[in-house]
Amino acid sequence: MAEWKKELNGIVRSKSPMSRAQQENEIFEDFLDAVAMPALKEIADELTKNHDRDALVRRAPASATLQVRFEEQDEITFQVMKHFVQSGILPRAEVRLNRGQKLIKYAGAFKEDPQSYPISDVLQEDIIQCFLKYYRLTMDKNLRSTGE
Numbered sequence: 001m002a003e004w005k006k007e008l009n010g011i012v013r014s015k016s017p018m019s020r021a022q023q024e025n026e027i028f029e030d031f032l033d034a035v036a037m038p039a040l041k042e043i044a045d046e047l048t049k050n051h052d053r054d055a056l057v058r059r060a061p062a063s064a065t066l067q068v069r070f071e072e073q074d075e076i077t078f079q080v081m082k083h084f085v086q087s088g089i090l091p092r093a094e095v096r097l098n099r100g101q102k103l104i105k106y107a108g109a110f111k112e113d114p115q116s117y118p119i120s121d122v123l124q125e126d127i128i129q130c131f132l133k134y135y136r137l138t139m140d141k142n143l144r145s146t147g148e
Contacts, residue, residue, distance in 0.1 A: 024089045028062070028082055031091060031119050036064040036080040039124035043131055044068075066131070074098045075138045078131050091122055095134045106134060 037059055044055035044066055054069040065079045076097055083092035093108035110126040111117050 020088075025062075027119060028089045028091070031122070032059065032064050032080065035122060035124055036091065036127055039127035040064055040066040040078070040080070040131075042124070043128060068135075076135055078134065080127065087116075088119075090117075090119055091127075093127075093130050093134070097134065097138050108134065 037057065040057045044057050047053035047055045047068055052070070053075070056067045058065045058067070063079050063081045065077060067077045068075045074096075076095065079094045080091050081094050083090050091110060093106075093110065095106040095108060097104045097106070108130050110122045110130055
């Protein structure tokens with residue numbers, strides 16, 4: 001085989017370096033698997049075992065979702081999704097609360113300044129605390145609607 005053909009073969013067979021976008025996406029996917037999914041599963045287990053809720057955790061290519069139902073009604077859908085910022089990709093919460101006949105949507109950050117921290121700073125506890133913040137709104141609504 002001619003030298004240039006060997007060189008061409010090496011170029012084609014070698015793994016091309018990942019682009020910045022590919023690297024950021026890979027980091028986000030790892031974050032979903034290592035941080036977001038375990039946090040959502042922990043919440044789901046607690047709600048299912050100790051609070052009579054139906055809780056389902058799902059993983060999609062670019063998000064992790066916790067859906068909570070009580071007595072055939074959706075209470076909350078809490079989703080950890082990509083949020084593009086100047087420095088790259090950060091996780092953001094997208095939340096849908098059931099308010100009677102209406103769904104109310106919120107977007108939430110896991111840290112105070114939603115754009116000046118690395119994704120590695122977001123911990124399972126941050127996700128759990130964010131969920132609790134929005135789930136509290138659901139429970140407050142239920143208390144008002146039942147007159148308690």
